[in-house]
Amino acid sequence: MSRNPMIARTVPLLRRAVDGLRARKATVALVPTMGALHDGHVSLVRLAQRRADKVVVSIFVNPAQFAPTEDFGSYPRTWKADVGKLAAEKVDVIWNPGVKIMYPDGFATRIVPEGPATVGLEDRFRPHFFGGVATVVGKLFTQVRPDFAIFGEKDFQQLRVVTRMARDLDLGVKVIGSRTVRESDGLAMSSRNVYLSPQERRAAPELYRAMKEAARRLKAGDDVATAMAAGAELIRAAGFALDYFELRHAETLVPVTSADGGPSRILAAARLGKTRLIDNVAV
Ligand code: PAF
Numbered sequence: 001m002s003r004n005p006m007i008a009r010t011v012p013l014l015r016r017a018v019d020g021l022r023a024r025k026a027t028v029a030l031v032p033t034m035g036a037l038h039d040g041h042v043s044l045v046r047l048a049q050r051r052a053d054k055v056v057v058s059i060f061v062n063p064a065q066f067a068p069t070e071d072f073g074s075y076p077r078t079w080k081a082d083v084g085k086l087a088a089e090k091v092d093v094i095w096n097p098g099v100k101i102m103y104p105d106g107f108a109t110r111i112v113p114e115g116p117a118t119v120g121l122e123d124r125f126r127p128h129f130f131g132g133v134a135t136v137v138g139k140l141f142t143q144v145r146p147d148f149a150i151f152g153e154k155d156f157q158q159l160r161v162v163t164r165m166a167r168d169l170d171l172g173v174k175v176i177g178s179r180t181v182r183e184s185d186g187l188a189m190s191s192r193n194v195y196l197s198p199q200e201r202r203a204a205p206e207l208y209r210a211m212k213e214a215a216r217r218l219k220a221g222d223d224v225a226t227a228m229a230a231g232a233e234l235i236r237a238a239g240f241a242l243d244y245f246e247l248r249h250a251e252t253l254v255p256v257t258s259a260d261g262g263p264s265r266i267l268a269a270a271r272l273g274k275t276r277l278i279d280n281v282a283v
Helices: 011-025 039-051 079-088 129-144 156-168 191-195 198-203 206-219 224-237
Strands: 006-008 028-033 054-059 093-095 148-152 174-178 241-249 264-272 275-282
Touching: 006 011, 011 028, 011 054, 011 093, 011 129, 028 039, 028 129, 039 054, 039 079, 039 148, 039 174, 054 079, 054 129, 093 129, 129 148, 129 156, 148 156, 156 174, 156 264, 191 275, 206 224, 206 241, 206 264, 206 275, 224 241, 224 264
Parallel strands: 006 093, 028 054, 028 148, 054 093, 148 174
Antiparallel strands: 241 264, 264 275
């Protein structure tokens, strides 16, 4: 049985809805999304429901995190299907502000994250990105005032950036990472996978396969440079243009040169035609 979530489109209505949820001391979890929901998002919602009594999902395609050359205009928007999925999951509130609500005329304040936002991964290729994410997520946190917020590990650097921001700004929300959900062939679920042509879709799982192979070699004791160079070669051989393929410390995201220097993570971004895929695996 599905249950229609309450849909809020202004801050006062959202506040009233969340105050209602909080009656009798219920805890609230927020799942921030840009819509075009897939099973990865559903798993975030389910984790939110395990952590908190009530769940708010935000759907807002945030112009501030897209460069003018990127896909803000064509980003998939599937509102009806999204509401259906969230109703099936019995989500309590959908927060769906318009651009003018989020960024009213005269908007002049931005959050500029440092630390994990400036380690030379996504920030090197999308310099506008984390400022846009931090600003909108900061706003979502102060609008909803959740106890918990759930982010997918697929955007691993983003997870580290918002975790740091919530701590640094005392936002009173515990950020929780949720495991990446994959298609049966290993491709990480992403709203942008719809951009892949059938031929690109067949090649796409090679990114994950190469990351797993590099992780296996590192665990087996291969030196970092050799294992990572072999992984990068596999990705290029599958037809990708590689942005980065790196071993980083799993907490700080600084480069690591040895797999036994603490928990580490392989992070990759690569382009297949016009589609840019990102992914990561633990080592
Ligand atoms: O990961 C996303 O979908 C977005 O970057 C987020 C966190 C919803 C902010 O717009």
